[in-house]
Amino acid sequence: MPILIPVILSGGSGTRLWPLSRQRRPKQFLPLVSERTMLQETYLRTTELRDLVRQPIVVCNEDHRFLVGEQMREVGARARIVLEPAGRNTAPAIGVAAWLAIEPGHTASEAAGGEAEEGTASRGASEADDADKDPLLLVLPADHFIKDTRAFLQAVRIGMEAATKGYLVTFGIVPNRPETGYGYVRKGAPGEEKAAWYRLEEFVEKPDLQRAERYVKSGEYLWNSGMFLFSARRYLEELGRHAPDIAAACERAAHEAVVDGDFTRLGRAFLTSPSDSIDYAVMEKTESAAVVPLDAGWSDIGSWLALHDILDKDAQGNVLRGEVIAEGCRDCYVSSSDRLVALVGVDGCVVVDTADAVLVMRREAAQDVKRVVEALKRTGSSRL
Amino acid sequence: MPILIPVILSGGSGTRLWPLSRQRRPKQFLPLVSERTMLQETYLRTTELRDLVRQPIVVCNEDHRFLVGEQMREVGARARIVLEPAGRNTAPAIGVAAWLAIEPGHTASEAAGGEAEEGTASRGASEADDADKDPLLLVLPADHFIKDTRAFLQAVRIGMEAATKGYLVTFGIVPNRPETGYGYVRKGAPGEEKAAWYRLEEFVEKPDLQRAERYVKSGEYLWNSGMFLFSARRYLEELGRHAPDIAAACERAAHEAVVDGDFTRLGRAFLTSPSDSIDYAVMEKTESAAVVPLDAGWSDIGSWLALHDILDKDAQGNVLRGEVIAEGCRDCYVSSSDRLVALVGVDGCVVVDTADAVLVMRREAAQDVKRVVEALKRTGSSRL
Numbered sequence: 001m002p003i004l005i006p007v008i009l010s011g012g013s014g015t016r017l018w019p020l021s022r023q024r025r026p027k028q029f030l031p032l033v034s035e036r037t038m039l040q041e042t043y044l045r046t047t048e049l050r051d052l053v054r055q056p057i058v059v060c061n062e063d064h065r066f067l068v069g070e071q072m073r074e075v076g077a078r079a080r081i082v083l084e085p086a087g088r089n090t091a092p093a094i095g096v097a098a099w100l101a102i103e104p105g106h107t108a109s110e111a112a113g114g115e116a117e118e119g120t121a122s123r124g125a126s127e128a129d130d131a132d133k134d135p136l137l138l139v140l141p142a143d144h145f146i147k148d149t150r151a152f153l154q155a156v157r158i159g160m161e162a163a164t165k166g167y168l169v170t171f172g173i174v175p176n177r178p179e180t181g182y183g184y185v186r187k188g189a190p191g192e193e194k195a196a197w198y199r200l201e202e203f204v205e206k207p208d209l210q211r212a213e214r215y216v217k218s219g220e221y222l223w224n225s226g227m228f229l230f231s232a233r234r235y236l237e238e239l240g241r242h243a244p245d246i247a248a249a250c251e252r253a254a255h256e257a258v259v260d261g262d263f264t265r266l267g268r269a270f271l272t273s274p275s276d277s278i279d280y281a282v283m284e285k286t287e288s289a290a291v292v293p294l295d296a297g298w299s300d301i302g303s304w305l306a307l308h309d310i311l312d313k314d315a316q317g318n319v320l321r322g323e324v325i326a327e328g329c330r331d332c333y334v335s336s337s338d339r340l341v342a343l344v345g346v347d348g349c350v351v352v353d354t355a356d357a358v359l360v361m362r363r364e365a366a367q368d369v370k371r372v373v374e375a376l377k378r379t380g381s382s383r384l
Numbered sequence: 385m386p387i388l389i390p391v392i393l394s395g396g397s398g399t400r401l402w403p404l405s406r407q408r409r410p411k412q413f414l415p416l417v418s419e420r421t422m423l424q425e426t427y428l429r430t431t432e433l434r435d436l437v438r439q440p441i442v443v444c445n446e447d448h449r450f451l452v453g454e455q456m457r458e459v460g461a462r463a464r465i466v467l468e469p470a471g472r473n474t475a476p477a478i479g480v481a482a483w484l485a486i487e488p489g490h491t492a493s494e495a496a497g498g499e500a501e502e503g504t505a506s507r508g509a510s511e512a513d514d515a516d517k518d519p520l521l522l523v524l525p526a527d528h529f530i531k532d533t534r535a536f537l538q539a540v541r542i543g544m545e546a547a548t549k550g551y552l553v554t555f556g557i558v559p560n561r562p563e564t565g566y567g568y569v570r571k572g573a574p575g576e577e578k579a580a581w582y583r584l585e586e587f588v589e590k591p592d593l594q595r596a597e598r599y600v601k602s603g604e605y606l607w608n609s610g611m612f613l614f615s616a617r618r619y620l621e622e623l624g625r626h627a628p629d630i631a632a633a634c635e636r637a638a639h640e641a642v643v644d645g646d647f648t649r650l651g652r653a654f655l656t657s658p659s660d661s662i663d664y665a666v667m668e669k670t671e672s673a674a675v676v677p678l679d680a681g682w683s684d685i686g687s688w689l690a691l692h693d694i695l696d697k698d699a700q701g702n703v704l705r706g707e708v709i710a711e712g713c714r715d716c717y718v719s720s721s722d723r724l725v726a727l728v729g730v731d732g733c734v735v736v737d738t739a740d741a742v743l744v745m746r747r748e749a750a751q752d753v754k755r756v757v758e759a760l761k762r763t764g765s766s767r768l
Contacts, residue, residue, distance in 0.1 A: 019726070327755045340741040340767050342403070342756045345749025349730065353742055357724040358735075360744055365729025371711045372726040383724050 002164050004156075005135045005232075006046040006056035007097040008079075010039055010068055010142035011087050013061070015373045015384065016303050016366075019357035020335070023384050028142035029067050032307055039068065039142040040075045046138065048153055052160075054135065055080055057100060058142070059093045062265075069262050082257070082264045085271060090226070091281035092273040094139055095239050095250030096266060098232040100257070101135050136163050137235065139228040139278075145310055147297025155294045159229035162197040167290035168230040168238060170200060170283060172222025174295040178212035181302065183224040183279070187291045200289035203279060222293055226300075228278065229292075238288065243281040249273030304350040304359075305366035308333035322353075331363065357383045386548050388540075389519045389616075390430040390440035391481040392463075394423055394452055394526035395471050397445070399757045399768065400687050400750075403741035404719070407768050412526035413451050416691055423452065423526040424459045429533055430522065433540065438519065439464055441484060442526070443477045446649075453646050466641070466648045469655060474610070475665035476657040478523055479623050479634030480650060482616040484641070485519050520547050521619065523612040523662075529694060531681025539678045543613035546581040551674035552614040552622060554584060554667060556606025558679040562596035565686065567608040567663070571675050584673035587663060606677055610684075612662065613676075622672065627665040633657030688734040688743075689750035692717035706737075715747065741767045 013026045021027040028039045036044065039058075046053050055078055060068045062083045072079045082096060138156060146152045159169040172185050183205055187198035203224065207215060215221035240247040253270035283289050299310050311319045311333075318326055322336030326343040334341055334351045341353050350366065352359040361369065376384050397410045405411040412422045420428065423442075430437055439462055444452045446467045456463040466480060522540060530536045543553040556569050572585035587608065591599060599605035624631040637654035667673050683694050695703045695717070702710055706720030710727040718725055718735045725737050734750065736743040745753065760768050 019724075325756050325759050327752055327759070328749065336742075339739075340403075340765070342741065342743045342745075344743070344745035344752045344756060346733065346744055346746055349744070351742075351744050355723075357726060358720075358737055358742055359726045359728070360730055360733070360735050361726075361728040362730055365712065368711055368728045372709050372728060375709050375711070381724070 001052070002160055003132065003135045004046075004049060004053045004138050004160070005097075005101045006043065006053065007094060007101075007137045007139045008039065008042055008056055008058045008142050009090060009093055009139065009226075010058050010060040010064065011084060011093060012141070012143050013087075014143070014302075016369055017301070017307070018369050018373050019354045019359050019383065020352055024063070025067065026064075026143070027301065029064070029071065032301060033145055033310065036075065037071055038145070038301070039071050042140050042142050042144065043072065043077050043079070044075060045146060045149055045152060046140070048149060049156065053138075057082055057097045059084060059097055060142075061087060065263055080264055081262055082266065084266055085268075088270065088273045088275040090139075090278040091239065091243060091246050091276045092250055092253075092270065094137070094228075094235065094278055095246060095273075096254050096257070096270065097139075098137060098235045098239075099251060099254030100264065101137060101232045102133065102236075103254070134231050134233045136160060137228070137230060137232050141226045141300070143301065144225070144227070145297075145299045145301050147310065149296075151296035152294065155292050155296065156229065158196045159290075159292045161195065162191050162290040162292070163229045163231055163234075165191075166231065166234050167191065167197075167288050168234060168283060168286055169197065169228060169290045169292055171225045171227040171229070171294045172291045173225045173298045174293050175216045175221065175223050178209060178216050179223065180206055180209055180212050182206060184212075184215050184221040185224050185291055186220050187222060187293065191290055197290050197292045200283075200291040203284045222291060223298075224279065225294065225298060227294075228283075234288070235282070238282050238286045242285040243274070243276065246273050246276060246281055303366035304333060304352070304361065304369070305363050308350065308363065333363070385436070386544055386615075387516065387519045388430075388433060388437045388522050388544070389481075389485045390427065390437065391478060391485070391521045391523045392423065392426055392440055392442045392526050393474060393477055393523065393610075394442050394444040394448065395468060395477060396525070396527050397471075398527070398686075400753055401685070401691070402753050402757050403738045403743050403767065404736055408447070409451065410448075410527070411685065413448070413455065416685060417529050417694065420459070421455055422529070422685070423455050426524050426526050426528065427456065427461050427463070428459055429530060429536060430524070432533060432537055436544075437522075441466055441481045443468060443481055444526075445471060449647055464648055465646055466650065468650055469652075472654065472657045472659045474523075474662045475623065475627060475660045476630050476634055476637075476654065478521070478612075478619065478662055479630060479657075480638050480641070480654065481523075482521060482619045482623075483634060483638030484648065485521060485616045486517065486620075487638070518615050518617045520544060521612070521614060521616050525610045525684070527685065528609070528611070529681075529683045529685050531694070533680075535680035536678065539676050539680065540613065542580045543674075543676045545579065546575055546674045546676070547613045547615055547618075549575075550615065550618050551575065551581075551672050552618060552667060552670055553581065553612060553674045553676055555609045555611040555613070555678045556675045557609045557682045558677050559600045559605065559607055562593060562600050563607065564590055564593055564596050566590060568596075568599050568605040569608050569675055570604050571606060571677065575674055581674050581676045584667075584675040587668045606675060607682075608663065609678065609682060611678075612667075618672070619666070622666050622670045626669040627658070627660065630657050630660060630665055687750035688717060688736065688745065688753070689747050692734065692747065717747070 059082045186202040188201035191197045258265045317331040328345045331348045336353045348363045350361045443466045568588045570586040572583035575581045701715040712729045715732045720737045732747045734745045
């Protein structure tokens with residue numbers, strides 16, 4: 001029976017949900033959909049896998065260590081919290097996590113001494129030991145929403161079939177619209193007879209609308225979700241093959257990592273890694289890519305519009321949070337912090353009130369929040 | 385030479401500019417158009433009449449006495465501040481002011497003793513004494529905006545001609561649109577040959593749009609502004625004739641008023657007065673009504689829309705006050721207090737941010753602020 005270690009990537013620093021998400025509190029740390037934060041929900045979903053799942057690894061920026069620690073503590077998780085001194089994108093973050101999954105208990109002094117190599121791991125141990133020595137990694141961005149947990153868990157179980165056979169699995173979201181803001185993957189033949197996982201034929205960059213419409217119609221294309229499942233050793237093998245610089249930096253970083261109490265601190269070795277995504281560095285190049293379709297009400301909540309879309313609305317299409325009065329309004333998302341927000345005769349708007357800033361925006365302009373954020377950067381505003 | 389006493393009516397408690405105007409700070413106490421409050425601007429306009437004008441009388445609710453006192457002090461005014469224990473509409477407020485204008489200097493003890501009757505005032509004194517004994521009252525609501533002070537002063541001078549002849553003058557605003565929210569007055573023949581004031585033929589209630597359009601086209605109709613000019617004694621005469629109950633209550637209230645330091649406090653006698661407007665109680669009934677057309681960029685700033693309309697706008701039609709970022713917005717009025725307000729892709733909206741409440745409203749829905757205010761009343765909210 002394989003075991004599964006959730007690797008939760010919590011390094012994001014998006015400001016597309018400004019003014020609620022800030023540099024100091026990106027959206028994974030916010031309770032956007034439920035009472036729990038996105039990070040907490042991501043973790044809690046994995047606990048449904050019960051005895052398959054082991055202590056999660058959360059990779060985050062050093063600045064967010066207490067946020068992560070506290071949010072994990074709140075939901076009773078004993079996570080291994082890996083601190084990046086600076087982000088290097090997903091390929092190195094997962095590389096370090098893979099090393100740490102294989103060789104857990106490193107401390108500073110041990111790391112300086114022995115270097116463990118993949119090939120030298122004992123093969124004679126029991127099956128349980130083997131599973132522990134090559135756990136599967138379930139890589140999950142901390143800031144994605146999944147509505148249907150059962151469908152997600154089912155997809156994970158399917159992914160495990162492929163991963164135990166050495167495939168590197170990506171989860172491909174079944175598209176419900178011709179989205180031009182995401183990359184797509186094309187699925188090929190089933191991985192084996194009657195399998196619900198597929199060989200991954202091709203990655204494609206964000207398409208134009210016409211192409212996106214064709215993709216959706218074809219039934220062959222799925223959104224590239226950023227969620228993955230593979231054996232730790234297989235990932236490190238493929239990383240070593242296709243991105244040896246990253247692989248080498250990750251190995252050193254993992255071995256030199258200092259475990260102190262709650263935190264596993266990565267040092268300068270990690271910073272020597274090139275910055276690259278797992279898609280570019282590994283998935284697009286490996287011969288062993290597979291894909292599991294996922295149809296579970298997924299959203300990366302990439303904008304206020306996206307958040308409004310996934311939430312339950314009242315009869316007028318409004319989502320009203322906090323102390324809000326809405327008179328003659330439709331299709332609005334309104335969230336108030338500690339003030340009263342009164343909306344009169346407004347349609348299709350997003351209003352977000354926080355302690356030091358208020359955003360008022362047409363739903364359709366949701367991508368333009370970045371223009372405000374850029375303006376704030378130019379002026380060095382504290383409101384970032 | 386007649387003398388003029390401004391009677392500034394500051395009893396309004398409108399909430400049409402909620403959330404900026406509140407029960408505790410109605411709009412006359414807000415700096416809506418300039419750095420000065422509406423009350424201050426109203427007073428300062430009268431000082432342009434220089435040697436014609438005497439110490440103003442400000443009538444306000446007891447609750448607002450310190451606001452009035454401080455705002456008058458700020459602009460160097462020594463006003464006589466008359467405190468109503470509760471509002472009785474304009475006819476009694478002006479009635480009391482008229483008595484106080486004729487017989488200043490009352491104190492509690494004097495008031496209890498001698499009763500001064502209009503007819504017994506000495507007629508033999510000098511012209512200056514006569515003027516002091518029957519000053520003209522320039523009655524001005526404290527919350528009206530007038531853009532063109534020169535045109536206003538010119539109208540006042542014309543009104544003085546009529547008032548010194550015993551007429552009760554109302555200022556009629558030359559309409560620039562078929563407004564259905566105001567009452568109208570119809571002007572008749574010039575008061576005398578070549579005079580710029582007219583006999584007032586008729587008061588008409590708020591018309592429907594069709595009728596309003598006809599009124600505007602005719603050139604005979606003017607908006608009923610709520611500004612008046614007449615001799616104090618003539619007003620009291622006409623009040624006594626057409627509303628004897630009010631007149632009697634005003635006389636008693638003025639004589640029993642207690643002057644203490646800055647304030648002239650009206651007592652229970654004032655509360656015995658029926659509540660009525662000067663229009664209904666006097667102006668619509670008197671044979672001596674006259675009207676002076678006023679074309680001076682007047683506005684009663686009866687809504688956020690009205691305020692937006694009179695203010696200078698940027699090239700996109702926006703008025704942005706305080707810390708505001710507007711990206712791709714047109715025809716918006718935005719005012720921030722101590723927060724950042726960011727507006728993205730929004731057209732034709734009013735956004736007003738205050739310490740405890742934020743209003744977001746379509747310009748066209750400006751009259752519906754009252755629905756919010758009513759909702760707040762129902763819940764006993766502190767945000768009123």
